[in-house]
Every structure is written in C-alpha cells, then in structure tokens.
Amino acid sequence: MRKPRDIDSELKALEAKAKALKERRVRQLGELVIATGADALDADMFAGALLGAVAAKDTSVKEGWRKAGARFFQRSARKPAPRAGRDNEGAAPGDNNAPSA
Template sequence: MIDDAHDLGELKVLENKARELKTRKVQQLGELVIATGADNLTADELAGALIVLAETTDAGKREAWAKRGTAWFQNKSRRSASTPDRDHGGAQTPPGGAQPASGGTGAT
C-alpha cells in the first residue's frame, strides 16, 4: 500500500515535469515565431509552411534551412551580446531544434 502511494507520488511528479517541459517548448516555439517575424503570417500560412517543412525529405533543402537557422541564431546572439541591457530569455532553442519557418529557400 505504501509503495503504491509512493509510486503514485512519483508518477504525479513525472506528469508535472512533462507538463512543464511541454509548456516551455510551446512558449519557446511561440517566441521563435515572433522573433523570426513569422507572426506576421496568418495561422493558415504558418501551418502550411510548417507542414511543408515537416514533410520535406530532401536532405539538401533541410541542410540549407538548418544553415540559415544556425546563421540567424548566431547573428541574434551577437546582437544580444552587443546590447547588454536586453532581455536574454528569448527563443533560444538547442541545436537541432525548431528552425525558423521564414520564407525563401525551397518551401515548395
């Protein structure tokens, strides 16, 4: 009985942690959309572009998008570092995370 209560407590902690991680991911993705200027797109346009990105299997296109995203994050980091009074809690994502969905290369 005590083990069951302990297991339920651990499960609750894990569920809360998973919820927090999901909330943080959603917030970061929203911040990324805003930071890239993609918030000027309609929800339908943004969803369509993201679907094309997710469905694309062309390694060359994906690599080009990743390079563009990496350059964007590096440029953003340099601008933030040169402006110390700015908030640094922006939409930083780990390498390999979501890439900007801004127009341009190969979203066909």
C-alpha cells in the first residue's frame, strides 16, 4: 500500500523555497546595482532610467544595452567595476586603492 502524500507539508516546503528564491533575486539585484555603480544615482533618476529601458521599443538600442551588459559581466569577472563617488576609508591595510597619507 502506498503512503499518502502530505500535501500541506509539500506546499509549505514549496512556499519556503519560493520565498528563498525571491530573497536571493532581490539580493542579487541589489548587488548588481552596487557593482555597476548605479547606487550613486538618486532613486528618482535610477527609477527613470529603468522605466526608460523597459519602455524602449527600438531593438537596436536594446541590443546595444545587452552587449554593454555582457561586456560588463565579462570585465567584472576579471576586476571589480570602478566605484564613482566613493572614497576608500574602509580599505583594508595593504589595499592598493587606499589613499596614501
């Protein structure tokens, strides 16, 4: 005889997995914003840029953005993106990017 399935526990497990995936996605989007330096933009400008990208109809423009994004990820695999508007107060000792005294 087959053991009956516990649908409630399976549903709870799936809900927990979905919640973890959503949290991971949000965290990765935040990391992407920081890695690209977009965190230096104010919220209105950042939201406007995203809305403009979503509303864009020109496929050649979108393809240009896609290629730039691919180059960013290829470059970032080798070195971190420059962080505009940031100082290195929290730089680790011996960090080559730390300001000299």
